[in-house]
Amino acid sequence: MTENYKKIKQIYEGKAKKLYTLKGHKDLLLQEFKDDATAFNALKKGKILNKGIINCELTTFLFTYLRKKGVRNHFVKQVSANEMIIDRLKIVPIEVVVRNIAAGSLLKKTNFKEGHQLAKPIVEFYYKDDSLGDPMISDSHALAMKIATEKDLKTLKQMAENINTILKPFFLKRGLKLVDFKLEFGKDKTGRIMLGDEITPDTCRLWDKKTNKKLDKDRFRFDLGGVNEAYAEVRKRILGK
Ligand code: UDP
Numbered sequence: 001m002t003e004n005y006k007k008i009k010q011i012y013e014g015k016a017k018k019l020y021t022l023k024g025h026k027d028l029l030l031q032e033f034k035d036d037a038t039a040f041n042a043l044k045k046g047k048i049l050n051k052g053i054i055n056c057e058l059t060t061f062l063f064t065y066l067r068k069k070g071v072r073n074h075f076v077k078q079v080s081a082n083e084m085i086i087d088r089l090k091i092v093p094i095e096v097v098v099r100n101i102a103a104g105s106l107l108k109k110t111n112f113k114e115g116h117q118l119a120k121p122i123v124e125f126y127y128k129d130d131s132l133g134d135p136m137i138s139d140s141h142a143l144a145m146k147i148a149t150e151k152d153l154k155t156l157k158q159m160a161e162n163i164n165t166i167l168k169p170f171f172l173k174r175g176l177k178l179v180d181f182k183l184e185f186g187k188d189k190t191g192r193i194m195l196g197d198e199i200t201p202d203t204c205r206l207w208d209k210k211t212n213k214k215l216d217k218d219r220f221r222f223d224l225g226g227v228n229e230a231y232a233e234v235r236k237r238i239l240g241k
Pocket of ligand 1: 097103104105106134180181182202203204205217
């Protein structure tokens with residue numbers, strides 16, 4: 001029997017997604033992906049052609065793949081081109097960034113040049129707070145703010161490293177270097193930490209394996225041109241369409 005999911009109320013609108021409650025499913029939400037793109041804490045705004053559809057399809061594919069590899073996540077089912085049903089999580093207000101190659105804000109914290117292959121992946125925590133501009137924090141900041149326990153932080157780090165170990169070869173087989181990416185996690189009703197949010201070219205840096213051409217949101221951030229084409233290219237390499 002096909003489940004019927006009827007949207008009741010929008011409970012959140014972020015920069016790239018909206019969340020709705022569902023009739024008769026209090027532990028689920030509907031996540032809608034938008035074409036809207038923002039950068040630099042929403043100072044720069046625009047739209048990317050078919051981004052909502054591409055990001056919904058990619059997240060569906062990658063979360064299904066990660067689940068098969070044993071990574072707990074919130075994905076339940078794709079229900080339209082740009083909408084999916086997800087488990088309702090209590091979001092941990094920490095963005096977890098994993099880096100394999102130096103790029104972006106790491107260049108301001110270290111002397112690494114862009115493209116430097118890191119000797120070991122770096123995992124960083126950022127406090128999810130737009131009014132503060134999502135600052136980087138250490139474990140002790142997180143503990144002092146009581147936004148996570150020591151055990152939670154260990155789980156976040158282990159899950160992020162494991163996801164990196166799974167996704168790096170996955171992308172490389174499709175001609176893409178996974179330079180860095182951002183993950184978000186939440187707790188389900190039993191208190192277990194699960195991967196949430198999305199994994200898309202909005203949240204990952206992906207470079208062509210041979211040419212290092214950027215195929216992600218950096219094309220939008222830095223007006224590099226070919227933004228729509230880059231998203232379409234990633235879709236083609238991962239989903240074959
Ligand atoms: N990222 C993200 N959302 C954010 C900040 C970063 O998805 O609010 C992703 C970004 O796309 C990149 C990685 O996290 O793949 C590392 O980003 P970085 O810290 O270099 O910051 P940025 O250069 O994006 O400001």
